[in-house]
Structure formats: C-alpha cells, structure tokens
Amino acid sequence: MVFLRPLRHRDQLCVTISGDLTAPVILAVRKFPDRRFSITHRCWYIIYEEKRLARLRAVLEALCPVTIEGSFDQRILPDVLLPVPEVVRMEVPREYVETLRRRRYSEATIVGYEIQFKKFLAFIAPRTYREIDSEMVHRYLLYLAETKKVSISTQNQAINSIKFYLEQVRSGERKVYYLERPRKEWKLPMVLSEDEIKALLYATKNIKHRCLMFMLYSSGLRMSELLKLKWSDIDPDRNVVYLRGAKGNKDRITVLSKIAYEYLRHYVDLYQPATWLFEGPNKGKYSQGSVNKIIYKCSALAGIKKHVSAHTLRHSFATHLLEHGTDLRYIQALLGHESSRTTERYTHVTKRGFERLISPLDNLGGDFTLGQGKQGKQDKTS
Numbered sequence: 001m002v003f004l005r006p007l008r009h010r011d012q013l014c015v016t017i018s019g020d021l022t023a024p025v026i027l028a029v030r031k032f033p034d035r036r037f038s039i040t041h042r043c044w045y046i047i048y049e050e051k052r053l054a055r056l057r058a059v060l061e062a063l064c065p066v067t068i069e070g071s072f073d074q075r076i077l078p079d080v081l082l083p084v085p086e087v088v089r090m091e092v093p094r095e096y097v098e099t100l101r102r103r104r105y106s107e108a109t110i111v112g113y114e115i116q117f118k119k120f121l122a123f124i125a126p127r128t129y130r131e132i133d134s135e136m137v138h139r140y141l142l143y144l145a146e147t148k149k150v151s152i153s154t155q156n157q158a159i160n161s162i163k164f165y166l167e168q169v170r171s172g173e174r175k176v177y178y179l180e181r182p183r184k185e186w187k188l189p190m191v192l193s194e195d196e197i198k199a200l201l202y203a204t205k206n207i208k209h210r211c212l213m214f215m216l217y218s219s220g221l222r223m224s225e226l227l228k229l230k231w232s233d234i235d236p237d238r239n240v241v242y243l244r245g246a247k248g249n250k251d252r253i254t255v256l257s258k259i260a261y262e263y264l265r266h267y268v269d270l271y272q273p274a275t276w277l278f279e280g281p282n283k284g285k286y287s288q289g290s291v292n293k294i295i296y297k298c299s300a301l302a303g304i305k306k307h308v309s310a311h312t313l314r315h316s317f318a319t320h321l322l323e324h325g326t327d328l329r330y331i332q333a334l335l336g337h338e339s340s341r342t343t344e345r346y347t348h349v350t351k352r353g354f355e356r357l358i359s360p361l362d363n364l365g366g367d368f369t370l371g372q373g374k375q376g377k378q379d380k381t382s
Contacts, residue, residue, distance in 0.1 A: 116161035189315035199302035218257035220317035
C-alpha cells in the first residue's frame with residue numbers, strides 16, 4: 001500500500017509518497033516528472049496540482065494499491081497540513097552556508113553542518129545565534145550526551161557545526177569557545193571473507209549492479225568516490241582509477257582490476273552513460289540509497305548474515321590486500337587515509353598468520369571430542 005498525503009513544504013502545498021515503496025514503485029517515482037526528495041521529511045514528494053496528483057495516482061495504481069489520505073482543498077489547508085518541524089523553522093545565518101561553500105566543504109558536510117546547527121538553535125530558542133555563549137554550548141553538549149544519547153560521531157559533528165560558526169563565521173573566538181571532545185569509539189570494521197565476496201558478486205546477473213560492486217571492492221572506493229567517477233577516470237593502460245576531488249578535496253589514484261575493466265567496457269557499451277560512469281534514470285548521478293539497496297538485496301540472496309553496505313566492500317578490499325602480503329603503506333595510499341592509524345585498524349581483523357595459531361584449549365590434551373570418551377558423555381541435567 002502506498003499513501004499520498006498533503007504536506008506544507010517550503011511554503012508550497014505538496015504531495016508526499018510513503019508506505020510500502022517496492023523497487024518497481026521507487027523506479028516509477030524516480031521517473032515521474034519533477035519529483036523531489038525531502039531530506040527534512042525523509043520522503044519523496046511532488047508539488048500539488050490536481051491533474052498531477054491524478055496522474056501520479058494512476059502511475060502507482062498500476063503497480064500497487066494507492067490511498068489518498070487528507071484533503072487537498074485549499075480552503076481548509078491550514079487544518080489538514082502536517083506541521084513543519086520546529087528545527088526546520090530555525091534561521092541559519094546566510095553567511096554560515098556561504099562560508100562553508102567558499103571554503104569548499106563537500107555538499108554532504110554542508111547539509112550535515114546545517115542540520116546540526118539548526119538543532120542547536122532549536123535547543124537555545126528563543127535566544128538566537130547572535131546571543132550564543134559558552135554556557136549554552138556546554139548545556140547543549142550535555143543534553144546530547146545524557147538525554148539524547150547520540151553517538152560520538154554525531155556529537156562531534158554537532159561540536160564542529162557550532163565551532164564553525166563561532167570561529168569561522170564570527171571570526172576567532174576559539175579560546176572562549178574551546179570544546180573538549182569526547183573520546184572517539186574504536187570499532188573494528190565489518191569484513192567479508194573472500195568466499196562471501198564471491199557469493200555476493202555472483203548473486204546478481206545485472207551488469208550494472210555487478211560493475212558497481214566490482215568497483216567498490218576491487219578499487220576500495222568510498223561511495224561518494226564511486227558516484228563521481230567518469231569514464232575518462234578509468235586508465236586501463238596504467239591499470240589505475242583516477243579519483244578527482246576525493247575526501248579532503250584531494251586527488252589520488254587507486255588500482256584498476258582487469259576483470260572489472262572488462263565488465264565496465266561491456267557495461268558502457270550497453271548503457272551509454274552521458275556524464276557519470278553510473279547514472280540514474282534521469283542521467284544524473286546514481287543515488288547512494290540505490291547502491292546500498294542493491295548490496296543489501298544481493299547479500300540476502302547470497303545468504304550472508306552480516307550487515308553489508310558499500311563501505312563493507314571497501315573494508316574487505318583493504319583486509320584482503322593485507323592478508324595477501326601488501327604493505328600497509330600502499331594500502332594507506334590506495335584508501336586515501338591521511339593517518340596510518342586509520343589504516344592500522346585492518347591489522348586487527350585480518351586472519352593473516354592465524355592459521356599458525358592454536359587455541360590453548362586445543363593444547364590441553366585428553367579426549368574432549370563430543371560424544372566420545374568418559375568426558376564426552378553429554379550431561380542432560382539442566
């Protein structure tokens with residue numbers, strides 16, 4: 001069931017699309033003229049017009065049941081529209097986003113900073129950004145840690161968004177607003193075995209989907225790097241992939257798999273991408289959500305029980321290189337890590353050398369084989 005509901009968004013009457021959005025439904029929505037996606041409300045929507053609503057309903061009803069909830073009658077508009085969240089109403093100073101763009105921050109970072117700064121402004125309301133002081137900042141950070149219990153990475157992004165305004169936009173109050181950062185969590189990366197990688201790649205016969213996963217695994221790409229690739233970035237003569245303006249706005253090269261290149265040639269002949277190597281139906285960049293959905297689906301078909309994402313393939317690339325004897329410094333360069341400490345995480349998950357290790361239990365001697373010997377009898381008492 002798909003639901004079409006009224007929503008006030010950016011002072012316009014819109015139609016939101018929610019419910020059981022299967023792959024065919026999502027594809028139909030993506031192809032629908034002038035459809036948009038709201039990061040704030042986490043849903044697809046179109047600007048309301050009676051004829052457009054009828055057309056959208058007809059398109060979707062060909063795929064699944066559709067229900068229109070709420071009234072789109074302009075006369076009773078204020079009573080039927082969903083309220084805009086308080087955070088969305090917060091006014092971020094124009095120079096905040098301008099400074100982020102001038103300093104060449106990525107679009108993802110700009111969106112993240114703006115959202116976090118709006119949440120801070122909602123917390124200190126009715127006070128405004130013109131009245132921020134250190135006491136407000138420390139109260140907010142305590143609120144995030146103790147009440148909201150956000151992750152350390154979210155808390156750090158909140159700190160960065162506030163510090164950016166105070167130190168970059170308002171110019172140099174670092175000493176007054178210095179914030180002690182929480183210790184970063186140390187988590188081992190999720191890694192697939194080589195057999196699991198094979199099963200994942202064999203789980204689809206779709207040439208485009210397989211090429212996406214080939215590039216993530218064979219070159220160790222971040223999702224953002226994958227989606228910014230152009231055919232001109234592939235250099236088969238040198239067996240390298242050029243990554244332009246990668247994380248930190250730095251260029252680098254990484255390894256190009258010969259198998260992946262052969263698949264890519266076939267894929268380009270079939271799909272004829274216009275600008276980006278991997279494009280969506282409207283010839284724009286392929287979406288991150290679509291890539292992860294492909295990987296989730298393929299991992300389920302392959303019977304993999306681990307939580308697999310695009311970044312899992314990057315982690316597996318690094319770990320498998322390490323297990324096959326590649327020097328850690330080369331892996332650091334291929335991944336684009338600024339610090340070797342980041343790359344050293346993979347030494348904690350590699351099984352290299354483990355085949356020579358024996359558990360101390362196996363060195364005890366005696367007959368502990370299940371079902372054999374005097375010690376092997378199963379104790380049926382609870």
